[in-house]
Amino acid sequence: MxxxxxxxxxxxxKGRYNIYLDEKYEFPVSEDVLIKYQLFKGMEIDETLKTELINADTVSKLYxxxxxxxxxxLRTVAEVREKLSELTDDVNRIDEVVAKLGEQRLLNDQNYADSYVRTIVNEGQKGPGAxxxxxxxxxxxxxxxEQAINQYFSTNDQVANGTKVAKQQLKRMKRESTRRSLDKTRQFLYQRGFDSEVIEIIMQAVAPVAIEKNxxxxxxxxxxxxxxxYRAQEPYQRRQKTKQALYxxxxxxxxxxxxxxxxAVES
Structure with missing residues (x-):
């Protein structure tokens, strides 16, 4: 029977219900599942339908x-999958939720990438590598x-942002020599994700400013x-070691x- x-x-x-079959508790369902399957007292539930209801409830909870x-x-597909895996190891149900979110335009990696690139461009502190x-x-x-970068981060924008970063960095190195401050600024731009070709354009723009330092x-x-x-060294050694350190x-x-x-005159 x-x-x-x-x-x-x-x-x-709120929104959760327990289902009893023949006076015995069997499984819970969400309100969405209750409505979707039009569950009612006296309704027959065979094993196939029972499995379907349990899977539907899992999807409802995951959703x-x-x-x-x-x-x-905004989140990426991978982030959502990882989050949902905390609730279940049922990959099929996770796939179902991810597909549903995609259809509803609530989950889209291209939108995420586009949004992130626009944010970075507006902040003006990082390059495409970052x-x-x-x-x-x-x-x-x-x-x-690459589509997001090509669409929202033109070479001109990269040069403009990188130039701002370079000037900020140079201001922090007022006590450094011209050569060292330029080398450090070039390395800093690389660490911030600017491409080598763009860095050279930026350095050509900021080098004259840096060289103005005396x-x-x-x-x-x-x-x-x-x-x-090196005062304890012999005069020649003292001069050589000081020269090497300054170089x-x-x-x-x-x-x-x-x-x-x-x-030497003052000594």
Whole structure:
């Protein structure tokens, strides 16, 4: 004999119901499933329908969790899958929810990539390399990443943003030599994800600004520090070690010689 629904009991959790078959509790369902399958007292539930109802309830719970997860910010398909895997290891049900969200345009990796690129462009602090690294960690397809970058992050935008970053970095290195500050700025741009071709364009734009710094004015305090450090050395060794230290700091030979000659006179 096919079991029949003997009771439909509301749970304390809103929108959730317990289903009893022949006076015995069998499984819970959501209100969505209750309505969709038009469940009622006395309705016959065979094993096939029972399995279908349980699967439908799993999908309903997963869908509700996904909606809540998506309510706070855009997510990628991989992120939603990972979140839903906390509730179930039923890949088929997860696939069903992901497909439903995609059909409703609530989940779309291309939209996520486009939105992220526009945000980075507006912030003006990172290059396309940083974008690629972030989106790849979110398991967005490379084709979608490149499409978003090509559409929303033109070379002109990259140069403009990179130039702003470079100028900010140069201001932080007022005590550095011209060569060293430019080298560090170039490396900083690379770390921020700007491509090598764009970096060279940026450096050509900011180098004249950096070169306006007077290395002659900033070299003496640095030279004096090393001159004192090597004071126990013989005069020739003292001069050579100080020269090498200043050269490693990025100062030009002419400026180094001028500073050393002045220190030798003052000694």
């Amino acid at each position: 096919i079991p029949k629904i003997s009771k439909i009991e509301a749970q304390k959790r 509700a969790r996904a909606l809540n997860y998506l309510a706070h910010q 974008i690629r690294r972030h989106l790849q960690t979110k398991k967005v397809a490379n084709s979608m990443i 290395d002659e004015a900033i070299i003496m305090p640095v030279a004096e520090k090393y001159w004192r450090k 490693r700091k990025g100062f030009q030979i002419d400026d180094i010689e001028t500073a050393l000659n002045q220190l």
